[in-house]
Amino acid sequence: MNLKPSLLIIGLTAGLLALPTIANTAFEKPSDAVEYRQSAFSMIGTQIGDMGAMLKGKVPFNAKRFAMRANNAAALSKMPWEAFIPGTEIGTANTSALSEIWSDNENFMKKATVFQKYADELATVAATGDQKKIGKAFGNWAKGCKDCHKSFKD
Amino acid sequence: MNLKPSLLIIGLTAGLLALPTIANTAFEKPSDAVEYRQSAFSMIGTQIGDMGAMLKGKVPFNAKRFAMRANNAAALSKMPWEAFIPGTEIGTANTSALSEIWSDNENFMKKATVFQKYADELATVAATGDQKKIGKAFGNWAKGCKDCHKSFKD
Numbered sequence: 057m058n059l060k061p062s063l064l065i066i067g068l069t070a071g072l073l074a075l076p077t078i079a080n081t082a083f084e085k086p087s088d089a090v091e092y093r094q095s096a097f098s099m100i101g102t103q104i105g106d107m108g109a110m111l112k113g114k115v116p117f118n119a120k121r122f123a124m125r126a127n128n129a130a131a132l133s134k135m136p137w138e139a140f141i142p143g144t145e146i147g148t149a150n151t152s153a154l155s156e157i158w159s160d161n162e163n164f165m166k167k168a169t170v171f172q173k174y175a176d177e178l179a180t181v182a183a184t185g186d187q188k189k190i191g192k193a194f195g196n197w198a199k200g201c202k203d204c205h206k207s208f209k210d
Numbered sequence: 211m212n213l214k215p216s217l218l219i220i221g222l223t224a225g226l227l228a229l230p231t232i233a234n235t236a237f238e239k240p241s242d243a244v245e246y247r248q249s250a251f252s253m254i255g256t257q258i259g260d261m262g263a264m265l266k267g268k269v270p271f272n273a274k275r276f277a278m279r280a281n282n283a284a285a286l287s288k289m290p291w292e293a294f295i296p297g298t299e300i301g302t303a304n305t306s307a308l309s310e311i312w313s314d315n316e317n318f319m320k321k322a323t324v325f326q327k328y329a330d331e332l333a334t335v336a337a338t339g340d341q342k343k344i345g346k347a348f349g350n351w352a353k354g355c356k357d358c359h360k361s362f363k364d
Contacts, residue, residue: 082260092256095249106236131285
């Protein structure tokens with residue numbers, strides 16, 4: 057093909073993407089940001105559910121599957137935060153995000169950072185297959201969910 | 211605390227998770243699987259949108275931001291496939307997933323594997339910051355979306 061790469065890209069993606077129109081974000085409209093972070097948290101919930109089921113013995117513990125879950129969890133735990141853009145708090149959007157996320161953003165981002173750190177630690181420990189260490193790391197990470205929800209989720 | 215780790219985990223996660231009840235999956239019911247894969251694809255769409263906007267010059271190219279998007283894309287590209295469980299095709303679920311996903315699963319998974327490979331390559335190339343190579347790798351990956359949709363998405 058003699059098409060320039062840029063033309064090729066325009067052609068390929070024209071049907072796929074909505075261009076971001078909220079400045080400095082990847083989102084076209086506030087509801088897109090809400091959907092993005094809710095998608096991330098929902099997918100995080102799936103990782104928690106399956107890892108929790110394995111640790112409780114509800115399903116057999118499988119080190120490879122657990123490590124895959126922990127890797128997913130670590131990657132997903134980095135994603136929702138960019139979507140907490142102004143104008144997407146409870147009352148103005150279909151969300152449980154309390155306005156304290158913005159009025160006390162420093163504390164929110166501190167908790168978000170701890171949550172990401174614990175997720176990374178869980179992924180590291182999961183790779184070893186050591187169930188005792190895994191249980192502890194999983195507990196820390198799950199506690200990170202609750203700790204943030206307590207202050208910032210309705 | 212003197213609680214056993216297992217008890218601690220049960221306590222911490224009791225309010226957070228729905229236990230998987232569809233055997234060998236992380237999902238409680240078919241609609242959870244559909245939601246999971248749609249969340250992943252929607253989040254992939256956000257990465258495509260922002261990367262496409264940078265490559266087209268609609269927003270300034272930022273190598274660090276692009277690399278973050280490509281890393282997200284590589285991680286997310288690995289996630290939807292486990293959620294294509296039987297009984298979640300168009301007609302039985304709120305989905306665009308054609309029944310060919312199951313009747314021609316070998317071909318579907320081949321395309322899914324190529325898609326993941328291109329996403330990994332995009333992440334590798336994005337780390338170099340070389341816009342020419344990035345444009346090509348992005349084009350390959352985006353083409354992977356379309357190529358699979360053509361056969362398997364309504």
